[in-house]
Every structure is written in structure tokens, then in C-alpha cells.
Amino acid sequence: MAVYTHLGAEDLAQLVAQYDVGELVSFKGIAEGVSNSNWLVETTQGRFVLTMYERRIETADLPFFLGLLDHLSAAGCPVPRTIHDRAGDAWRMVGDKAVALIEFLPGLSPSHPSAAQAHAVGSALARMHGAAGDFPTQRENRLAPPDALAILQDCGEAALAAIDPQLPAILDTGAEIVAAWPNDLPQSVIHSDLFPDNVLMLGDRVTGMIDFYFACNGAMAYDLAVTHAAWCFDETGRNCDRNLGHALVEGYESVRPLEDRERAALPLLAEGACLRFIASRAQDWLETPADALVRRKDPMEFMRRLEFYRANGQGAFA
Numbered sequence: 269m270a271v272y273t274h275l276g277a278e279d280l281a282q283l284v285a286q287y288d289v290g291e292l293v294s295f296k297g298i299a300e301g302v303s304n305s306n307w308l309v310e311t312t313q314g315r316f317v318l319t320m321y322e323r324r325i326e327t328a329d330l331p332f333f334l335g336l337l338d339h340l341s342a343a344g345c346p347v348p349r350t351i352h353d354r355a356g357d358a359w360r361m362v363g364d365k366a367v368a369l370i371e372f373l374p375g376l377s378p379s380h381p382s383a384a385q386a387h388a389v390g391s392a393l394a395r396m397h398g399a400a401g402d403f404p405t406q407r408e409n410r411l412a413p414p415d416a417l418a419i420l421q422d423c424g425e426a427a428l429a430a431i432d433p434q435l436p437a438i439l440d441t442g443a444e445i446v447a448a449w450p451n452d453l454p455q456s457v458i459h460s461d462l463f464p465d466n467v468l469m470l471g472d473r474v475t476g477m478i479d480f481y482f483a484c485n486g487a488m489a490y491d492l493a494v495t496h497a498a499w500c501f502d503e504t505g506r507n508c509d510r511n512l513g514h515a516l517v518e519g520y521e522s523v524r525p526l527e528d529r530e531r532a533a534l535p536l537l538a539e540g541a542c543l544r545f546i547a548s549r550a551q552d553w554l555e556t557p558a559d560a561l562v563r564r565k566d567p568m569e570f571m572r573r574l575e576f577y578r579a580n581g582q583g584a585f586a
Contacts, residue, residue, distance in 0.1 A: 279362070280309065280318070286353045286360060287369055289313050304481070308372070315372035316351060320365050325481050327359075327366045332407045333481055334358040334368060336400070336457060341371075343399035346392060346474050348373050373476035375468030381499055383515035384472040390519025392474040393462060393495060397488045397524060400457035409460065409484040413449050413540045416547035417442040423550050431553055432568050435546075441574065442543050449540060450487075450533050458491035459483055463498040489530035492520055493537035496585070497545070497573050505572035508584065517585060535581045542574035 275283075281292040290312035298306040298317075305320040321327070334350040335358070341349040348371035350358045359368040378385050409415075420428065420438055428435040459466075461482040468476035500513040520526070549567035556564050577584050 275307070275320075275362070280307070283318070283360070283362065283367065284309065284311060284369075286355075287351055288354055289316060289351060289369070309369070317348070317370045317372055318367060319370060320362065320367045321481075322365065329407060330359050330366060330368070332405045333483060335405055336403060336480055336483055337370070339403050340396060340399050345396050345399050346373070346468075346476050347396070347480070348476060348478060370478075373468055373478070375470050375475035377465045377467060378469055379464070381464055381512060382472070383511050385469055386499055386512045386516040387519035387522075388469070388472050388474050389462070389467055389495065389499065390492070390516040390521075391523045392467075392477060392519075393459070393491065394488075394520045394523035396459065396477065397456040397491070403457050407457075407484045409458075409486045411460070411482065411544050411548065412486075413442070413446045413543055416540075416544045417446055419547040419551050423554060427554055428550060431550060432566075432571075435550065435567060435571065438543070438546055438571060438574075441539075441578075442547075445536065445539050445543055448536055450529075450536070453487035453489055453530055453533060454527065455485055456488050457483055458486040458488060458494075460486060460491055460494055461498075462491070462495045487530075487537070488524070489526060489533060490537045490540065492517065492526075493534055494541040494544075496534075497538050497541045497570070497577075501569075501573055501576075503569065505569035505576075508573075508576055510584075510586070513585060531585075532582075534585050535577050538577040538584065539574050542570040542577065545570040546574070 280295050284292045293310045293312060295307045295309045298308055304322050307318045309316045309318045337347055337350050340347040351369040351371060352358055353360060359366045420442060425436045459477065459480060461479060462477065466477065466479045467474060468478065496513055496516055499516060501508050546567045549565045553564050553567065
């Protein structure tokens with residue numbers, strides 16, 4: 269989440285008036301993330317998150333994203349529902365940009381997750397996969413390994429080297445991942461971006477999984493690998509907490525046991541997850557405006573994670 273577009277109090281008040289949520293009391297921009305503009309909105313009836321879709325997200329995908337939130341929420345998953353406006357629409361246009369009002373859920377994102385929290389997130393992810401199995405709408409993964417590699421190739425070796433001299437090595441590594449990628453694993457709708465800051469918790473209980481704007485149809489084991497890469501390392505990407513990783517996988521399998529072929533593929537799937545985040549971070553590093561209210565994220569943090577998975581294989585998940 270971030271703030272790229274600035275809306276005044278009058279603009280926000282007029283927008284909130286289109287919803288049956290009371291009158292605007294206060295609002296505050298949310299600085300984290302890199303893709304959308306977001307505000308925490310408080311009205312006379314409660315708190316909500318207002319999202320303006322800025323980058324990577326096409327209006328044509330909103331029926332999938334917002335419909336998925338409503339589908340999972342109705343199935344009892346800890347997912348925020350979409351607030352529909354007075355006309356029944358899930359999103360509106362402000363100028364040439366789409367906006368949506370989303371339910372605010374209680375909880376805090378863990379800065380230093382515990383094994384108990386990782387276990388809870390694993391089981392919540394597996395329940396989400398099960399609940400999404402009958403979601404009728406499809407969406408292709410547009411950040412699959414071939415897409416991630418193409419992004420890095422478009423960045424160019426010189427630009428990658430300007431970020432870090434070791435980063436251009438990802439071009440050859442990425443080609444190896446693409447060539448070996450499995451395409452026959454069990455699928456559902458996946459979150460594909462379940463970082464700790466996209467999970468809300470009260471103690472060891474998951475109260476919210478948020479930011480589904482990279483959700484797509486894909487391999488469930490890949491989603492677990494993404495979550496492992498996102499949760500189990502320190503912020504430098506140099507150190508993996510194996511106890512945390514074990515708890516995450518154990519929590520997932522307490523709801524949905526992995527097939528043997530899924531477990532065997534986990535190291536490669538995790539490498540593919542790292543490739544995706546290296547690509548998106550490198551692109552954001554090169555394209556994020558200098559005056560945006562957002563911190564650029566270092567792609568080398570995931571280069572180090574990728575090297576860990578490549579060096580340890582199945583041992584990374586033992």
C-alpha cells in the first residue's frame with residue numbers, strides 16, 4: 269500500500285457519501301507498499317480502507333479481486349468484504365482511476381512472527397485454498413516465472429547492475445527456473461503475496477488476510493512457497509528461521525496435506541517465488557517516483573533467499 273494520488277477532504281467526503289457508511293470523520297494515507305494509493309477512512313459508522321488502483325492492476329480484473337473477497341468472506345475466511353456503493357457497485361471511478369471501499373479488520377501485522385503465528389497463517393492459507401476452490405472466475409498469473417524473467421530482461425543488465433553489481437546474475441538463474449518449472453500441480457485461487465504485512469493477527473489468531481490484488485489461479489504449493497519466502501527470513505534475506513518454516517508448513521498440512529509431488533517441488537517453487545519478487549522490486553526500484561510516499565525495497569533481499577533455497581533444496585523445508 270502507498271499514496272501516489274492525493275485526495276482532499278472534500279473529495280473524500282463526496283466519495284464516502286456514495287456509500288451507506290455514514291459521514292466522513294477522518295482519513296489518513298497509508299504509506300506501506302508500492303502498487304496502490306490507500307487511505308484509512310473513519311466514518312460515523314466505523315473504519316474502512318479506501319483503495320485507488322494505480323499500478324499493475326487493470327480495471328477489468330476488479331470483478332475477480334473484489335468478487336473473491338466477498339466469496340471468501342462469505343465462506344468464513346478472515347478476509348475483508350467489499351463495501352458496495354448505494355447503486356450496488358463494488359468500485360467507482362474517480363477521474364480515470366478506479367477506487368474501492370473495503371471492510372477494515374482488527375489486528376496487527378507481526379513484525380517478528382512466532383512459530384505459533386506461522387502455524388496459524390499456514391492453516392489459514394490452506395482454508396483459503398479450500399474455500400476458493402469453487403470460485404467461478406478465473407485469472408491468469410501474470411507474474412509467473414516467464415513473466416518475471418521478461419520484466420528483468422526489460423530492465424536490462426546495466427540497470428540491474430546499477431541497483432547491485434550482483435543482480436544481473438538473476439538473468440541466467442531465472443532462465444533455469446523457467447526451464448524447470450512444473451505446470452501440473454494441484455491448483456486453486458492463490459493469494460501469491462502473503463507477506464506478514466498482508467496478515468492481521470490478534471495474538472496467535474489470524475483476523476485478516478488482506479491485499480489480494482495479485483491473486484490468481486495457480487498451484488497451491490507455490491502459494492505456500494511464496495509465504496515461506498515471505499515469512500521465514502530476516503529483513504536482509506540472509507538468515508532463515510527453520511523453526512518458523514516448519515511451523516508454517518505444519519500448519520498448512522494440518523488442514524490440507526501436501527501431495528508427494530508438491531513437497532518435492534517446494535524448493536523450485538520457492539526459487540520461482542523469489543524470482544517474482546526480485547523482478548517486481550527491481551522494476552519498482554527503477555520506476556518509483558522520487559516524491560512518492562513509499563520506501564523502495566531492495567531486490568537483493570530476495571536474491572539471497574533464492575540462493576538459500578538453491579543451496580539447501582529439500583533441507584530448506586525440513
